[in-house]
Amino acid sequence: MRLKLIVLILFTLYQCGSGVDKSTFKTCSQSSFCRRTRKDLPGSSKFAVLPETLKTSDNFVELDLINKANDHLFILKLEALEDNKFRVQIDEKNPLKPRHRVTDVLQDSVKSGNINVDTQDGPEIVFSWGENKAVLTNEPFRIDFYQKDVLSVSVNAKRLMRFEHIRRKSDGEPTEDPEEWEEMFGEFLDSKPNGPEAIALDFSFPQADVLFGIPQHAETFVLKSTEGDDPYRLYNLDVAYYELESKMSLYGAVPVIYGHGAERSAGVFWHNAAETWVDIWDSNKKGVSSVLDLLTEPRASEPPAARFISESGIVDAFILLGPTPLDAFKQYTDLTGSANLPQLFTLAYHQCRWNYDNSSDVMDVAANYDNYDIPLDTMWLDIEYTDEKKYFTWDLQNFPDPLAMIKNLTDSNRHLTIIIDPHYKRDDSYFFHRECEKMGYYTKNVTNKDYEGSCWPGPASYPDFFNPTVRSYYAQQFPVDKFKTTTKDVMIWNDMNEPSVFNGPEKTMPKDNIHYGGWEHRDVHNMFGHMQVMGTFQGMIERDPNQRPFILTRSHFAGSQKYAIVWMGDNTAAWGHLKNSIKMCLSEAVAGFSFCGSDVGGFFDNPEPELVERWYQTGTYTPFFRAHANQDTKRREPWLFPEKTRLVIRDAVRKRYSYLPMWYTMFYEHEKYGLPVMRPLLAHYPKDKESYRIDTQFMLHDLLLICPVMDEGATKIEVYFPSKDGQKDGDVWFDTDNFQKYDKVGYETIQVDYKKTPAYQRGGTIIPKKENIRRTSTLMKDDPYTLVVCLDKNGSSKGTLYIDDEKSYEYRKGKYIYEQFEFKDNALKNSFATTPDYDTPSTLERVIIAGLEKTPKSATIEYDGKSQELKVVSHEQAVAIENPGVNIAKEFVIKLNY
Known part of the structure; x- marks a missing residue:
């Protein structure tokens, strides 16, 4: 009874606190x-x-x-x-x-x-x-x-x-x-x-x-001196309401x-x-x-x-x-290692809340995204879907037919992600606990007994994921013949895996606990979550060997990026936390975790409409794009805000979907070459010392320069255009909204209204897009492509496009299209390093070219021995070649006619 009371008190503090309790966590002097x-x-x-x-x-x-x-x-x-x-x-x-x-x-x-x-x-x-x-x-x-x-x-x-x-x-x-x-x-x-x-x-x-x-720290991208201060700490902990500008530990190390x-x-x-x-x-x-x-x-x-x-x-x-x-x-x-190529839908928009409490709630939320014409690919369920916080079970009172609910989602081309935490309820009627206790699968305490802590279920124990046999048993729970109330398309969220222990030292496991091989927990603490996601990944592969797993993890260590993606944990609905999301994701990206994001809108507290608008606009350009909130907050689905805010959210999400071909190509190239998707400016402008400490802007690959609006009431923003030589030689940049050209180095004052997020395509690049926005990314699979060609100072540019079935591992058998584009001497042509071994009905719908000195009269496309004249029309401060119509997997040349 006393332990249950402690859990209840801690649960209440977790939901309703207003700041981190520093006394819970050690300083260096302690x-x-x-x-x-x-x-x-x-x-x-x-x-x-x-x-x-x-x-x-x-x-x-x-x-x-x-x-x-x-x-x-x-x-x-x-x-x-x-x-x-x-x-x-x-x-x-x-x-x-x-x-x-x-x-x-x-x-x-x-x-x-x-x-x-x-x-x-x-x-x-x-x-x-x-x-x-x-x-x-x-x-x-x-x-x-x-x-x-x-x-x-x-x-x-x-x-x-x-x-x-x-x-x-x-x-x-x-x-x-x-x-x-x-x-x-x-x-x-x-x-x-x-x-x-x-x-x-x-x-x-x-x-x-x-x-x-x-990483992971809620600090500036450039590390600060620790002289006269605590060092940066790497010790995975559950730090709710974490402070900004702090060297304290967070969830990853x-x-x-x-x-x-x-x-x-x-x-x-x-x-x-x-x-x-x-x-x-x-x-x-x-x-x-x-x-x-x-x-x-x-x-x-x-x-x-x-x-x-x-x-x-x-x-x-x-x-x-x-x-x-x-x-x-x-x-x-x-x-x-680098992150595996994700399924394309995971790069789209996700909707989560702690918690959607029943099947009707889930389906109503999904349906309202359709009603308000906002794309959505994934619904998420937090811990309340389980039967008394027992993972691999469902609350069949509130979710009487999980398979029917999942089918309703998949029939509308959507997915479901559910949470599986690493603490397991000590309940003799619970199959997973019975087996772990019988087989000795739990982590041991200093006296070699099963360690018992407390978390969401109350009294709980923690499988020793360092033991390959335990990981294998855990993995065996995921196939649908065992987890019968799921399907092969349900994805997994591993949370609380620092591990979080409500009644443990610093809310985690004692250091003198014992793991497989006789090693103390102190030796391996920062890898506990890593070992769980290894087991989750193994389980999802056993469930379906040819479907790429999608796993979100809170705790992470070096190499976890091979198995899971990360987010910034329990942030707060505050402008500082919006800014912090960029700083933290940049630090994660250079440490291997390209697939990173924060809870859009903030997990704790209730965001005002302007903050929500700006967070969605920022989330459009971060790799992981998920709205999430604490169950103690007001409901905040997009249609619950004023119409102006709802329309801003709609536009931000739709913009994300238009760029999905770019995102998918970037993540293919991340797996192939190991380079970050989201990058600090210094990655491409290493001689520009002014750029080193800028962590309010970032690059996506070498394609886009993003400067989100992250200050309340902002009507203008200072955008920094970096130098290639550390002096005056810079790139040409084009505003993605209207193709206005910026050819300078240094700060530029940009006027911003509530709709504007400064984003600039680098001259010399070609970005693939899809402009026919549907309610899910899966429905856009065979839609036509638009190529956005932004020319450099020499009038040329290059780009790439990657296409496959968006789901399986067949691409590792050569079943894909990897296409290079080059614009040079007033002609756009494509080429293939290897012959495409994947069939797609997708065509080239439009080519937009920015940076031409004069407007061509027409264009001519040549492919398959044929030649056809194409119409050229003005498009903002660029030109558009309409309806080339060629299959995107065919070689072609488009020449401009003057």
Whole structure:
């Protein structure tokens, strides 16, 4: 009874709070390993390489490393990888017990390169691979990485390395902190059976002006100095009503960081799943860094640097040497994977609420989208659809015939997504609980009993998803012969998977819980949600091997993008949270998570109509486009707002649908090349220092520049048009609404009314669209295409279009069309890298060309040995070639006639 009361109280606070309760979550000063590590001063570490221990192979070298403060030995392994990457691993040489090494993250395709030992006499050892080299300084230990003879990353330049070897409390070694062996936070005791085992290492970026990455935080895109402040924390937590401009943990933890300057980009991926804090030093502090003695032209300030501090595990760091931002982003996804090509409908609009409580409500909402002529592809159900929060069940009183409801949706070409959380009700009548308890599938507590916490069902336990057998059992629940009240087209939402535990320390699982293999939860915490979505993905593949799964996850780690998409969690209906959605999604995108979005309108509180309008207009251009709200808020479906707001929402959603061919092509190219879909300006304008800190604008691929209106009452907005050379040479831009041309570098004041979202197509690009908007994306599958051709200063442009069945994995067998377009010398032509192996009835309906010096009299299309004259008409500040009529999969040439 007492536990149920606690759950009820926490449930009420979760719904009705007005701000994050900071006392629930640790600061660095309240964390023993962070507190003691942060006392280390630059230059304090005593690690040295023993060069006489060098062992070599084709791909890696190993040496002993000694901590001269206590003579403890470590093994340093240096491995060259293909494509300007390097791996640094440090572990104890003879540990009392093995230390945790992360698995289930890296791609199987990660390939080693050949490493050469160029110099091994004297105080340094020089290694090279390709155009890169690493200079290992023996004492004090340091590694400097060069790309084409330019120093790009330096390891331990600040000499802040720490590696606490595993010991026995009875060994009597001196302690630095009274909580090294047991730690209290509030009423919670962490027993710490292994004692102190923290690691830390610093990385300097000598060519960088800014650092960015390490999501998930509600902060600016460019990371801020942590001197005099808490470090950024990476520890997946359920933080309702999270604060903006905060370094506190949120739901995801992706330990990859990048440094960027006008000449170089580089990155570091810290391959560790334990709680991690990250200190940041910016480049404003004057002085000479120890790393700069290798530079021929010392900078006037210290270079930006980051220090990763983890509670356990080993040092396992990947050095990404760029040299461009896009190179570094690709090097990271080469390691951890890119998102799979999603089904096209998932890129359309989604409607969610906690909760639609019955079948009639679901169908009424879907029907009203039709009544008000607003496209919709997916309805979502939160936890209330279940029978007493028991997942893989339905509340058959409110949803008496789930299959009939699902069929009604699919018959109208819509989909349903339902929630499956990782906590399972402790109820002997519940099949999933009975089996997990019987087979020992639950995570264990420190006494090796099934761990029991509380969440939405009340008393609950948590499957140990790290155990392959448990993941397999969980996956077996998804096929329709087991989950009989679903179909193969129902998609899945994994929430609360940090894991969220209402009565646990920091609302999560105790660190001394035990997982598969005997590893403590502290070693793997940030991967708990990752392991669940691995199981969900496996289950959906077993349900239908040829249908691409769609999974939304709240908790995520490096590599989770291979299985699921992410959103920004429980945000608030406030203008600051609208702005924050862009900053956070940019940070996620460079960390592999291109398919990202926020709850349109805000999860908590009630948005005013203007905020709703601007959020929908922004959501039009973010990869994941879903409205969602807390059940304690007013209903806010579009037709419940004033007519003006409803029409703004309608226009925003319809605009999204017109761009679906572009979105689908971008995500195909993301899977193919590993580059972000949503990009910071510096990705394409790396020399433009003004662009580095801009996180209110973003690029979609290299095609569109988006500057959403995110201030209340705004009637004008400052749009920044970036420079290619860091000075005055810029691109040509065309307003997507009227094709007005902007040919300048710098800020431009743009007037905006309530309908206007500044969006600009880059000159030199061709974007595919569909302008016949239907009520769902599936109904648009065979509709004709429009090509929007925006010319660069040379009067040319290029673009691509990808087409397949929008659902299956047949494209991996070659069943697709991937088409290139080029406009040059007053002619548009297409080509195919491989012969199309997919039939489509879709035709080319229209070609819009912006940037021509004069209007052509007509156009001529040639294909299949035929020639036909086409009409050319004015179209805003562009021209339109109407009704070419050619099948989009045929080769053609359209020539302008003057």
